[in-house]
Amino acid sequence: QVQLVESGGGSVQAGGSLRLSCAASGYTYSTACMGWFRQVPGQEREAVAGFLGGGVTTYYADSAKGRFTISQDNAKKVLYLQMISLKSEDSATYYCAARRTCSIFERQMDRDDFGYWGQGTQVIVSS
16 A cells, blocks of 8 residues: 655744655655645645656746755655745645656646645744
8 A cells, every 4th residue: 555654844934944755655656756735724735846757857836936846766765845935825734645657648737646645744834
C-alpha cells in the first residue's frame, strides 16, 4: 500500500521560509511523478507545484512562481517543497500527492490524476 507522510509545516513570519518534505513508501513510480497541493477550509484544493511528463518539466501555480521550488530524491523516495518569501496568503494545509500512473504525456496538475494523498501539514504565515 502507498503511504505519503508530510512534514516540515509550522508557523512562520511573513517573509520567512519553510521546507516541506514528503516521504513516500509503497509507491511504484518515481517521486518525479508527484506534486504538492494546498487547501484552505471552504476552498478547493489547488495545485501548488509538481512534476510533469514524468519529471521532464515542472509546474508552479502563478502565486508560487519565483518563491517555491519543488525537488525530489527518488533514491530516498522523498519529495520536497522549498518555500521562501512566504506571504499570509500562503497559509493553508499542504498535501503531498502521487499520481495513479505516470507517463511522459502528463501536462497538467489534475487532482483526479493523483490517487494517493498524504495527511497534510499545516502552514501558518503571520504578518
